[in-house]
Amino acid sequence: MNLWELLKIEFIKVKRSKIIPLIFIAPILVVSSGVANLHSYFTPEYSNAWAAMFIQSALVYAYYLLPFSMIVVCVMLAGREKGNNGILKMLALPVSRYKLSAAKFCVFLFYLFMEMVVFLGVFVVAGLIATTSSGITEALPIMYLLKWSIGLFFTMLPSVAIMWAITVLFSKPLLSVGLNLLLVIPGVLVANTPLWIAYPYCYSGYLVSCSLHDFTVGGDNAAFQLFPFLPCAILIFTLLLAVAVTRFGKKEMR
Numbered sequence: 001m002n003l004w005e006l007l008k009i010e011f012i013k014v015k016r017s018k019i020i021p022l023i024f025i026a027p028i029l030v031v032s033s034g035v036a037n038l039h040s041y042f043t044p045e046y047s048n049a050w051a052a053m054f055i056q057s058a059l060v061y062a063y064y065l066l067p068f069s070m071i072v073v074c075v076m077l078a079g080r081e082k083g084n085n086g087i088l089k090m091l092a093l094p095v096s097r098y099k100l101s102a103a104k105f106c107v108f109l110f111y112l113f114m115e116m117v118v119f120l121g122v123f124v125v126a127g128l129i130a131t132t133s134s135g136i137t138e139a140l141p142i143m144y145l146l147k148w149s150i151g152l153f154f155t156m157l158p159s160v161a162i163m164w165a166i167t168v169l170f171s172k173p174l175l176s177v178g179l180n181l182l183l184v185i186p187g188v189l190v191a192n193t194p195l196w197i198a199y200p201y202c203y204s205g206y207l208v209s210c211s212l213h214d215f216t217v218g219g220d221n222a223a224f225q226l227f228p229f230l231p232c233a234i235l236i237f238t239l240l241l242a243v244a245v246t247r248f249g250k251k252e253m254r
Contacts, residue, residue, distance in 0.1 A: 063205035101248030158200035
């Protein structure tokens with residue numbers, strides 16, 4: 001059985017889950033708060049009101065709400081195999097457990113991608129409705145929003161690899177949730193130190209903080225530098241994904 005067939009099976013398993021409604025919660029909370037304060041942004045002090053509103057909304061989202069929602073999604077995906085010894089039945093099949101773990105992680109990444117699509121879509125729809133009803137003429141910068149949504153997705157990859165590895169290593173859901181939450185909470189503090197480069201849980205928030213800095217000083221991607229971020233992020237993502245794939249089902253097979 002190849003990886004594509006396993007992916008189709010995994011998507012069938014989560015077809016009736018409550019994950020899809022879950023990934024709408026954080027974007028709606030963030031966007032509704034930003035749109036509710038729409039008029040405070042469209043003043044003479046702001047030369048680019050949409051960018052200001054997006055950055056202010058995305059700060060809390062990137063540092064906390066997005067990681068929190070991904071932690072819940074990760075545990076929900078892993079938990080589907082724990083009931084009725086489902087994971088033992090799955091491991092008994094003539095299928096590589098490495099492929100099984102990789103397929104599950106791909107589904108996890110799919111939900112991360114879907115949440116970013118929801119975030120972008122909700123922001124665009126709510127913004128258009130709000131501006132139409134308020135008579136605001138400033139155009140919605142969709143390409144700007146798309147750029148930063150893609151940035152959030154890619155900067156989240158190392159942290160979701162850690163989340164998945166922790167969930168694989170610790171079979172008890174409360175333990176994996178608690179450990180991941182403890183790692184997310186200090187993200188905003190670590191982002192303000194030189195140690196941020198080795199702390200993936202703050203990557204997305206750091207990206208938004210850098211965009212806020214660029215917006216304030218009128219620069220363009222000056223604060224966020226791809227080097228040494230990119231090599232470090234790729235290394236962490238690769239190592240933690242390798243740990244998750246190789247350790248998946250190890251305890252259950254003993």
